[in-house]
Amino acid sequence: MDIVFIRGLRVDTVIGIYDFERAHHQTLVLDLELGTDIRPAAADDDIKLTLNYKAITEGVEAFVKASEFALVETLAQRCAEMIMTEFAVPWLRLTLSKPGAMRQASEVGIVIERGQR
Numbered sequence: 196m197d198i199v200f201i202r203g204l205r206v207d208t209v210i211g212i213y214d215f216e217r218a219h220h221q222t223l224v225l226d227l228e229l230g231t232d233i234r235p236a237a238a239d240d241d242i243k244l245t246l247n248y249k250a251i252t253e254g255v256e257a258f259v260k261a262s263e264f265a266l267v268e269t270l271a272q273r274c275a276e277m278i279m280t281e282f283a284v285p286w287l288r289l290t291l292s293k294p295g296a297m298r299q300a301s302e303v304g305i306v307i308e309r310g311q312r
């Protein structure tokens with residue numbers, strides 16, 4: 196399987212379990228690995244035959260910006276479902292980091308894998 200990736204996608208949104216977190220936006224950082232077969236696109240040199248990382252970046256950015264979940268788990272799961280459905284992605288790994296959440300750590304967050312390789 197080949198991978199189209201998006202790294203360091205920064206999005207400001209409402210996220211968090213505490214009241215004080217609901218009152219302002221925090222920055223999240225997403226890394227995505229998206230499974231695909233790049234050979235058809237490479238053979239025809241045709242963007243329509245691959246995962247368009249511009250379209251997916253813009254779709255994920257809009258989805259995360261509009262979300263207001265409490266947990267990073269919920270956001271990651273919903274985001275994965277949206278990407279797989281909207282962009283016909285059979286497998287993905289999504290890393291969701293919340294860099295400002297803990298003063299003791301540079302980043303906290305989760306990694307999920309969904310779908311079949």
Ligand SMILES: Nc1nc2c(c(=O)[nH]1)N=C([C@H](O)[C@@H](O)CO)CN2
Binds near residue numbers: 265267268293296
């Ligand atoms: N596993 C998780 N742990 C925590 C989360 C979360 O979303 N998933 N969230 C918080 C707070 O919102 C945190 O970001 C600020 O203290 C705590 N733990």
